[in-house]
Amino acid sequence: MLNLLGDFIAELRAAGIPVSMSEHVDAARAVQVIDLSDRALMKNSLAATLVKDGDHMPVFVTAFEVFFANRSFNSVAELFDDLEAPSPEGAGSGPGEARGEGGGASSTMSAAELADLLYRALREGNREDLRRAAREAVTRYAGVEPGRPVGGTYYLYRTLRNLELDALEQRLAQAALADQNTSDDLAERLSRDEAHARIEQLKAEIEREIRERLVEDRGAAALAKSVRKPLPEDIDVMHANREEMAQLERALRPLSRKLAVRLARRRRRRRRGPVDLRHTVRRSLSTGGVPIDLRFKPPRPAKPEIIVIADISGSVASFARFTLHLVHAISSQFSKVRSFVFVDGLDEVSQLFEGVDDPAEAVARINAEADVIAFDGHSDYGRAFLTFHERFADQLTKRSTILILGDARNNYHQAHAEVIADLKYRCKAVYWLNPEPTSYWNSGDSIVSQYAPYCERIVECRTLRQLEAFVGELA
Amino acid sequence: MSALDPREELAKRLGLLQVPPVRFDSPHEIQKLLAENDYLSDDAIASVTFLADRLAKPVLVEGPAGTGKTALAQAVADSIGARLIRLQCYEGLDESKALYEWNYRKQLLRIQAGRSEGSSEEWAHLEEDIFAEEFLLTRPLLEAITATDPVVLLIDEVDRVELETEALLLEILSEYQVSIPELGTVRAKQIPMVFLTSNNTRELSEALKRRCLYLYVGYPSIERERDIILARVPGISDVLAEQIAQVVRSLRSLDLKKAPSVAETLDWARTLVVLGREEIGEKDAAETLHILLKYQSDIERATKELLGRSKPVA
Numbered sequence: 001m002l003n004l005l006g007d008f009i010a011e012l013r014a015a016g017i018p019v020s021m022s023e024h025v026d027a028a029r030a031v032q033v034i035d036l037s038d039r040a041l042m043k044n045s046l047a048a049t050l051v052k053d054g055d056h057m058p059v060f061v062t063a064f065e066v067f068f069a070n071r072s073f074n075s076v077a078e079l080f081d082d083l084e085a086p087s088p089e090g091a092g093s094g095p096g097e098a099r100g101e102g103g104g105a106s107s108t109m110s111a112a113e114l115a116d117l118l119y120r121a122l123r124e125g126n127r128e129d130l131r132r133a134a135r136e137a138v139t140r141y142a143g144v145e146p147g148r149p150v151g152g153t154y155y156l157y158r159t160l161r162n163l164e165l166d167a168l169e170q171r172l173a174q175a176a177l178a179d180q181n182t183s184d185d186l187a188e189r190l191s192r193d194e195a196h197a198r199i200e201q202l203k204a205e206i207e208r209e210i211r212e213r214l215v216e217d218r219g220a221a222a223l224a225k226s227v228r229k230p231l232p233e234d235i236d237v238m239h240a241n242r243e244e245m246a247q248l249e250r251a252l253r254p255l256s257r258k259l260a261v262r263l264a265r266r267r268r269r270r271r272r273g274p275v276d277l278r279h280t281v282r283r284s285l286s287t288g289g290v291p292i293d294l295r296f297k298p299p300r301p302a303k304p305e306i307i308v309i310a311d312i313s314g315s316v317a318s319f320a321r322f323t324l325h326l327v328h329a330i331s332s333q334f335s336k337v338r339s340f341v342f343v344d345g346l347d348e349v350s351q352l353f354e355g356v357d358d359p360a361e362a363v364a365r366i367n368a369e370a371d372v373i374a375f376d377g378h379s380d381y382g383r384a385f386l387t388f389h390e391r392f393a394d395q396l397t398k399r400s401t402i403l404i405l406g407d408a409r410n411n412y413h414q415a416h417a418e419v420i421a422d423l424k425y426r427c428k429a430v431y432w433l434n435p436e437p438t439s440y441w442n443s444g445d446s447i448v449s450q451y452a453p454y455c456e457r458i459v460e461c462r463t464l465r466q467l468e469a470f471v472g473e474l475a
Numbered sequence: 476m477s478a479l480d481p482r483e484e485l486a487k488r489l490g491l492l493q494v495p496p497v498r499f500d501s502p503h504e505i506q507k508l509l510a511e512n513d514y515l516s517d518d519a520i521a522s523v524t525f526l527a528d529r530l531a532k533p534v535l536v537e538g539p540a541g542t543g544k545t546a547l548a549q550a551v552a553d554s555i556g557a558r559l560i561r562l563q564c565y566e567g568l569d570e571s572k573a574l575y576e577w578n579y580r581k582q583l584l585r586i587q588a589g590r591s592e593g594s595s596e597e598w599a600h601l602e603e604d605i606f607a608e609e610f611l612l613t614r615p616l617l618e619a620i621t622a623t624d625p626v627v628l629l630i631d632e633v634d635r636v637e638l639e640t641e642a643l644l645l646e647i648l649s650e651y652q653v654s655i656p657e658l659g660t661v662r663a664k665q666i667p668m669v670f671l672t673s674n675n676t677r678e679l680s681e682a683l684k685r686r687c688l689y690l691y692v693g694y695p696s697i698e699r700e701r702d703i704i705l706a707r708v709p710g711i712s713d714v715l716a717e718q719i720a721q722v723v724r725s726l727r728s729l730d731l732k733k734a735p736s737v738a739e740t741l742d743w744a745r746t747l748v749v750l751g752r753e754e755i756g757e758k759d760a761a762e763t764l765h766i767l768l769k770y771q772s773d774i775e776r777a778t779k780e781l782l783g784r785s786k787p788v789a
Contacts, residue, residue: 020685026530029481033529034522041502044522052684054537054675054691184757185783186722193725197697254675261677265637358732 005031008067009050011224015063016231017056023049042068055232055251065208066215066224114140118163122172122198134205137163142210146217150226152210159206169199233465237319238435245318248464252322253360255464256329259472263333273297303335304401304428304474309388311406312372313343313379319435320405321363322464324349326471327403328359335399340392341366342384345374348392379409381447382416389419393426400427401474404455407436408448415447420454429456433470437462481530482666489651489662498528498555498668505554514543514550515695515703523690524551533648533669535633535684538692540674541736547692548629548670557625557668562615564635570643574653576612585610606657616647620663627668633683634673641683644671648686695737697724703737708744718755719744722781726767729780735767743767757782 005028009019026049034045043064051060114136121129138144141162142155176191214223230236232251235244279295287293308327310320324339331337331353338350347370352362374383396402402423424430432455434441434448441448441458452458461467486494499505502521509516516524524547527534536544552559562573582605589601613621619628630644647653651663671687673679695703701720704711719740727734735743743766752759761782768774 018681020681022685026532026688029530030526033480034526035501038502040518041522041525044519045526047519048523048526048534048688048690052535052687052689054693057691186755186757186760186781189781189783190718190721190725193728194721197724258677360730 004067007221008046008063011063011067011221011228012050012060014225015059015228016234017051017053017059019050023052026050039068059229059231062227062229063224065211066227067220111140115163118202119168119171122168122195122202123175125198130202130205131209134202134209138206138209138213144210144213144217150214152207152214152227155210156207159210160203165199165202169195172198233468234463236462237322237464238316238462240318248318248322249360251464252325253329255468256326256359259326259468260330260333263330263472303333305336305397305399306334306338306474307396307400307402307427308337308339309346309384309402309404310339310341311343311379311381311384312341312366312370313377315409316405316407316435317367319461321366323403323405323433323461323467323471324366325359325363326467328353328362330471340388341370341372342379342387343372343374343377344380344383345372346384346387346391347371378411379406380413381406381408381410381451382414382419385416385419385423389422393423396423396426398426398428402427402430403474404430404432404451405435406432407434407446408432408441408451409445410447412445415450417450417454420451424454424456430454431456431470431474432458433461433467434458435461481532485531485651485666489666491665495666499525501525508554509547509550510706512550512553513706514546515699515706516547517695517699519690520547520692523688527668527688530688531666533671533687534690535671535673535679535687536690536692537673537675539694539734539736541738542692542694543737544672544692545629545631548627548672551668551670552627552629555625555627555668557627558622559627559629560615560619560622561629561631563631564633566635566637568636568640572614573616573640573643574614575617575655576614577606577657578610578612582610608658611655611658616644617653617661619667619669620647620651620653620661622667623664625665625667627670630669630671632674633671634676634679638680641680645682645686648683694727694734697721700724700737700740704741704744707741708748711744711748712753715747715753715755716744719747722755722760723767725781726777729777731768731773731776732770733768733773739767 006024009024009027012019027046030045030049031042034041036042043061046064047057047060051057114133117129118133118137120126121133137159138155141159143158144155172195173188173192176194177188180187180191211223211227232244232247233255235248237248240248273296276295276297280291280293283293283295284291306327308324310324312320320341327334327337328339337353338348339353340346340348349362349366349370352365352369353359356362374380404420420430432448432451436446438460440446448458459466459470461470480494482497483494499508502518502525505521505524506516509521523534526532536547538544548561549559551557585605586601589597611617615628616630619626633641633644648669651666653661655661671683694700697720700723701716704716704719705713708716723735723740723743743763746763746766747755747759750759750763761778764774764777768777
């Protein structure tokens with residue numbers, strides 16, 4: 001049977017949130033005991049029963065807004081009704097009607113009037129006015145074309161561009177500052193942050209408005225698919241936009257902390273080493289030579305030494321940053337971590353991480369301080385490997401593991417795969433982490449296959465999830 | 476749709492004679508009750524607490540340190556006039572600390588006292604006797620289950636126990652019962668409210684999460700933080716509270732090692748009140764920033780970003 005709640009959960013699962021059968025049952029029970037006309041209550045109830053991870057909340061919120069935005073429910077039965085038959089009451093009452101009025105009044109509103117309304121609403125922090133202004137702005141600037149299968153990002157962009165929010169934000173901050181009698185740096189900063197928060201509120205309001213219109217136009221299920229956002233750990237690192245990048249940065253810290261805790265725990269649990277024969281025989285003397293009390297050797301900390309060689313040229317820079325961050329964050333799990341970065345020249349950056357408690361700081365300094373450009377600033381893997389071999393090969397031991405990070409797009413330079421062959425011979429293993437999807441390997445100037453024979457494994461590493469899995473395996 | 480109400484179902488399973496009455500009529504009422512106990516909740520907190528009561532499920536509260544997770548359990552207990560039973564988790568917690576332990580000294584005494592008669596029949600009787608409830612030391616979890624007065628069970632910082640120890644909690648969380656091999660199954664005499672808190676230092680097991688309602692308590696919105704300050708700090712002016720909330724929001728937007736928690740915000744507010752300030756000037760901020768921030772590098776950064784100077788005072 002098709003039903004709205006079921007479809008909603010299917011959408012959550014499609015977006016990557018694991019929802020179990022029993023959680024589905026809980027949600028179904030929850031909606032029976034709450035007052036459905038209270039939207040916030042309904043949202044919180046569904047969130048509490050279906051989403052069990054704070055990082056998944058943004059994905060849930062997006063899906064919730066798409067599915068339940070302009071519907072109101074009078075009875076539980078409607079929740080289990082067919083999705084594609086929107087209840088006429090639901091569409092009639094609620095925001096739909098209000099928009100009708102707003103639209104009628106607004107057609108006479110000029111651009112100047114709109115700007116004025118917007119400014120006033122923001123200045124006073126009046127939610128009602130803000131909503132009205134957002135609605136008006138969308139009508140005026142978004143140019144929503146019915147029937148187009150889009151997620152609304154372009155509409156949002158178009159609306160925001162026309163509103164010139166940067167100028168507005170500055171005006172707000174200045175006005176707020178003028179209200180106060182002091183004008184020191186602190187006051188200035190506070191008014192700036194306040195203005196910024198209000199502008200963000202407006203943006204959220206506009207986004208919500210656009211989404212509501214799109215839902216009306218195309219239906220919830222169809223739209224949900226186009227606005228579906230990946231979970232932070234599933235974002236493709238190479239193609240992340242600015243907002244996603246910020247999300248990734250935020251996700252990375254707890255991720256590396258959790259990984260470190262897990263690894264430390266695993267190590268502690270393997271407490272016993274093999275039987276210590278000498279010690280056992282010694283102990284057996286007191287029992288007449290019968291080895292009653294077995295003694296064990298302390299476990300040998302088989303911590304590998306990690307050497308990271310990362311391509312930090314434009315296309316894969318962010319991937320290299322994340323990997324360096326993660327590896328250094330759990331560096332206590334390795335006996336030693338050394339990091340090298342290259343573009344067409346190669347430089348060691350291990351010293352940047354020394355004595356720094358937060359790897360993020362060190363990673364941020366890499367770009368400024370590492371000397372990685374020898375010629376034209378296009379990646380040259382062959383040259384970088386040659387340099388590495390020349391300067392550091394004699395420091396490799398059988399306990400070193402080499403991680404090479406990069407897409408192996410060599411700009412048609414020479415590969416020098418024989419260098420990797422020699423490195424493999426000298427150390428324990430060579431792994432290659434490639435941030436490109438497997439299907440792109442060896443297309444164009446990518447020469448993964450030339451290095452492949454000399455690597456233990458070449459791992460596709462497009463998301464934090466894949467990266468975490470690999471690094472966890474390594475330690 | 477003919478499913479039984481979750482409370483009724485659970486009561487039947489536990490063998491309770493009557494279904495315990497619901498504690499709250501609406502989330503709105505919860506907000507009011509909590510506010511009377513000086514705990515300012517928001518929509519999400521009230522909704523989830525309401526659901527926890529109605530669905531008879533435990534709540535897993537997660538969020539950064541110092542955002543009032545433990546205080547929530549305390550406030551809920553106060554507002555329904557219940558006793559708070561707290562189990563503080565730590566690494567190495569085991570069932571003798573969390574669930575129950577046999578009072579073996581008392582058992583020994585019982586054996587010694589009964590020795591004079593001494594026949595094999597007596598022994599069988601005795602053996603049965605020394606594994607009775609009388610010789611059981613109840614630990615927090617069992618205590619919460621067997622209590623007859625209203626209780627709220629708080630399992631604090633559940634992320635600190637090992638993954639294997641989590642399994643101890645599962646039976647009590649889903650069935651409200653504890654199985655003791657020598658004694659049989661002890662079922663709850665009522666349906667207690669259960670809160671678990673976690674600082675998210677590690678991923679909790681799916682099994683645990685599935686049994687709980689999830690509540691994420693993040694840093695409060697600026698309005699709520701202001702109200703919290705007003706409620707918890709006596710003698711503070713509206714203007715100062717508003718300003719404090721603003722400064723703290725700005726600080727949290729910086730990329731700090733440890734963002735100021737609500738508890739630290741309150742400490743700061745109290746300090747400013749004691750200092751007799753009506754407004755925060757740059758100088759006060761610079762001098763008292765160490766109350767909010769606990770790392771030198773954070774203090775330097777905040778001083779630079781917020782106050783526009785490179786060196787912190789003192």
